[in-house]
Amino acid sequence: MTLLEQMNQDMKQAMKQKDKEKLNVIRMVKASLQNETINLGKDTLSEEEELTILSRELKQRKDSLQEFKSAGRNDLVESLDIEINILQEYLPKQLTNEELEAIVQSTIQEVNATSKKDIGKVMSAIMPKVKGKADGSQINKLVLKQLN
Structure with a gap:
């Protein structure tokens, strides 16, 4: 199962469970994947390209998390923590x-x-x-x- 297929399934599940945070994250990542597909002029992305995009999305959120923590924006820190956890579900197991x-x-x-x-x-x-x-x-x- 490709990443996009997995995300589509998870998106349907999130809709049924009314999980707005997960639904928003999945939609943002799907949009990034589709934008990259269009930019590269391909029909589908390779697994490596998908991982690159996921890693980029995760890095952006981690960078923002540090900024929000230093600015004392705890309201935004909580939502970013949730987004980071959701994104990490789609990445391969991290190395020790x-x-x-x-x-x-x-x-x-x-x-x-x-x-x-x-x-x-x-x-x-x-x-x-x-x-x-x-x-x-x-x-x-x-x-x-x-x-x-």
Whole structure:
């Protein structure tokens, strides 16, 4: 079942249950997926493209969450927390810190990275491996820690 089919099913379920938050999030993500499909001139998106869009949506909400927390907007923080939890349901299972550290170690060895100057090489090699399964900023921190 594709992501779009899963979202359509979940959208129907949310309508029946009158779950407005979930319904709104699903509609926003579906719109993003459809906009990307139109922009790329395709009939359907690949699973990787869908994951990219989901990750982008999640990142936007996490960034907004930090802004709202620092501004003391607790009313908006609650709704964003709900949206983030709903989006995470559609992403693949997230990697643990131990799994990420192992991937970072092996990738550093693969690209023969030795200093912070090589962070770009390491990050560009890691990101396709962990697409949708880990947060880029978390990976960046692990790579910096390993390269010190």
